[in-house]
Amino acid sequence: MVCGGFTGYKNALCSLNVVYMLVGLLLIIVAAWGKGFGIVSSIRIIGGVVAVGVFLLLISIVGLIGALNHHQVMLFFYMVILFLVFLFQFGVSCACLAVTQGQQMKLLSATWSLMSNETRQDVEMKLDCCGLENSTQSQEQFKRDINLCPAPCKQTIMCFTCGDKMLHHAAWSLRILGGVGLFFSFTEILGVWLASRYRNQKDPMANPSAFL
Structure with a gap:
């Protein structure tokens, strides 16, 4: 009953959620560390990382x-939410592996235009x-970025674009x-399978006449 059955599925599911909990805590700690040491000053980036960490932490607690x-x-509900996360993460991971250089430039250009000046200066x-x-920005926007650029290379002759x-x-x-995303997406589908199998197991310590 150690490798299978009620106890085996219970231990495996608990271990998997402990790992998810540690990953969620790590994301929150890294975001707080980056903010505290001034590595990233954008509230949106910090808030996004913290939100992902809190979400993963709550799901693992459930x-x-x-x-x-x-229960x-x-x-x-754990199975349903984890399966939805798997679908989203699997799709995003496949998109990351399939994106071309031209699509990367379009994505960078769209992301850059949505950044605040503070975030752009952090990157620079x-x-x-x-x-x-220069080829993907308007001349006005490019000149504005150059004027606001705090990078040390601005004082030199050669300064590459970001x-x-x-x-x-x-x-x-x-x-x-x-x-990495593809690997973790398969651990999520493993969690769904373990939860499904575990729900259908009979608790050996419960009343034998109890209905599951």
Whole structure:
């Protein structure tokens, strides 16, 4: 009964949710650390990372409580939510692995236009670059970015655009993100399968005449 049955599924499901809980806490801690040390000053980025961490933490708590108590309703909602997360994450991971360089530039251009000046300056300081790409921005926007650019390279003759530097690492980063996301998406479908199997198990400590 250690590798299968009621106890085996319970232990496996609890272990999986403990891992999810640690990942959620890690995301929150990393976001707080980045904000505290000034690595990222954008409230939107910090808020997004914290929101993902809190969501993952809440889902793992629901799954852990449901597994410990063999709670049918909590396990059902845990399965549904985790399956929806799997569908979303699987689609995003496949898109990251399939995106082309031209699509990467369009995505960077759209993201850059939505950034606040504060976030753009953070990127320019970290990458030591100015502006996104002269060919994908209007002349007015590009000149505005150059004037507001705080990067040290602005004082030199050669200063690369952020688009050139980001595209240099974009393919590698997307492969890493897509691969990691794809791996975790399969752990989520594993969690759905474990929860489904565990819900249908009879608790050996329960009343034998009880209905499940």
